[in-house]
Amino acid sequence: MSGPEVLDLARQAIYVQLIVSAPMMAVALLVGLAIALLQALTQVQEMTLVFVPKIVAIFLTMLISLPFMAQALSGFMTLVAQKIVTG
Known part of the structure; x- marks a missing residue:
């Protein structure tokens, strides 16, 4: 490849x-x-309060978008495999 x-x-x-x-x-x-706004409104400034909802939200988003992610990565891997075969 050039x-x-x-x-x-x-x-x-x-x-x-x-x-x-x-x-x-x-x-x-x-x-x-949203959590920063909630903390500002209630004046509860606990730093660890942000992590659990964020982790749960990211995990749920990952489960929902997993087919899309797999399709995008599979398409790219197919392209890379074709580039390897054709040189």
């Missing part, structure tokens, strides 16, 4: 990584924002 092909493959890998991680990152951001 230099531009390697760079194109790396660009696609970064794009797949962003697509796969985006739902969980967005949910973590929204849950963190």
Whole structure:
């Protein structure tokens, strides 16, 4: 493979990584924002209060988006395998 092909493959890998991680990152951001607002309203400033709801929300999001994630990663792996076979 030439230099531009390697760079194109790396660009696609970064794009797949962003697509796969985006739902969980967005949910973590929204849950963190909601808990920060709740803490500001109630003036309960417990640092560990954020972690459990965030972990549960990310886990549920991962379960829901797992077929989408598998499809994106499978498509990228197929592309990488084709590049390996064709040289």
